[in-house]
Amino acid sequence: MTDFSATHAKFHIPDGVIYLDGNSLGPLPVAAPERMQKMMTAEWGQSLIGGWNEHGWMAMPRSLGDRIGRLIGAEPGHTVLGDTLSIKVFQALAAAIRMRPDRRVILSDTGNFPSDLYIAEGLVDLLGDGYTLKTVAPxxxxxxxxxxxxxxxxxxxxYRTGRRHDMARLTRAAHDAGALAIWDLAHSAGALPVRxxxxxxxxxxxxxYKYLNSGPGGPAFIYVAPRHAEQAKPALAGWLGHDRPFDFDLRYTPGAGIERMRVGTPPVLQMAALEAALDVWDGVDMDDxxxxxxxxxxxxIAGVEAACPDLVLATPRDHASRGSQVSFRHPDAYAIMQALIARGVVGDFRAPDILRFGITPLYIGEAEIDAAGDTLAAILREGAWDDPAFRTRKAVT
Structure with missing residues (x-):
């Protein structure tokens, strides 16, 4: 049984703050500053470029990839870390399309995160030759x-409503039709069991950097099923995805298996923070x-619906159809969220009308949930959100 009081103590939450935005940016793991300081002073500071060999920096994308792999139900040796999520989406999509050369359609849904759709649109524009992106309702x-x-x-x-797709069902449908299935786990990894x-x-x-708590700008990961590991060819082929990167061969030879999905130099300092964050997961059972x-x-949901009749639940009630967030709709959602943040309850806003709250048991319990609901109810009852200061949009919402 997972001890959530123990995991709570492993995160720094500022005094007076109830943090319900870990689905956007996870909080600071208590161990991360010391781990990063060690990386900077004892490793980078003392070893300089020798740190790549002496401290195993070059192997970290694979070792950390396997630790993430455990959380997403991946086979060992088939998950690697590095670059940004957009780059990993591009790699996966380009490789999948190349494996189905007689087909021209990428299928996604209108609830997908816009960046994924932008990547797909850019790829089909680049390829031409009848390639299209088709989007339908979820x-x-x-x-x-x-x-x-x-x-x-x-x-x-x-990302807006917390609606969860059925991975097994849709993957099976794709395979039955001869298509491949690419899954974005940005709001799944560290939030719920993934298999x-x-x-x-x-x-x-x-x-x-969301539920896995690696910090702002933390690196992304990619998983390739073992059956595709030696066939997948990433269109974005970087020097660290080469079979022998330090031969500096002018011709690209893909690395073995998941290694070919590496692109640029790994972000060593950010990986140090992630390493500390992943230590928290060693005692966590994903089903718990x-x-x-x-x-x-x-x-x-029960508390807010009882006290805030003007809010409309956007998140599915059915457990199987829900991720690890709760969202409500209101025409003045942005101003309400700013008023809430001003009182120490941090969630976020997603256009056009979503109040979004991450439910993260590693550092959130019943006391925080109840206090957040009470604060939200008080703001609506008092009309405290109806203030010009709360209506002014900030750069990041």
């Missing part, structure tokens, strides 16, 4: 999979985490 994805589809590109949990191997995913990608998140989510 509930229509399965019915739209046919023999024209090369790959489906799906984010498992909708990419058992559920047949061909590729999966995700970021580490899921059960607790659903329990807290139900509690928050």
């Amino acid at each position: 509930e229509e994805v399965e019915g739209a999979i046919d023999d024209t589809v090369a790959a489906i590109l799906i984010t498992e949990v909708d 990419v191997a058992a559920e047949g995913a061909d590729f999966a990608v995700g970021c580490t 985490l899921r059960a607790r998140a659903l329990e807290l989510g139900d509690r928050f």
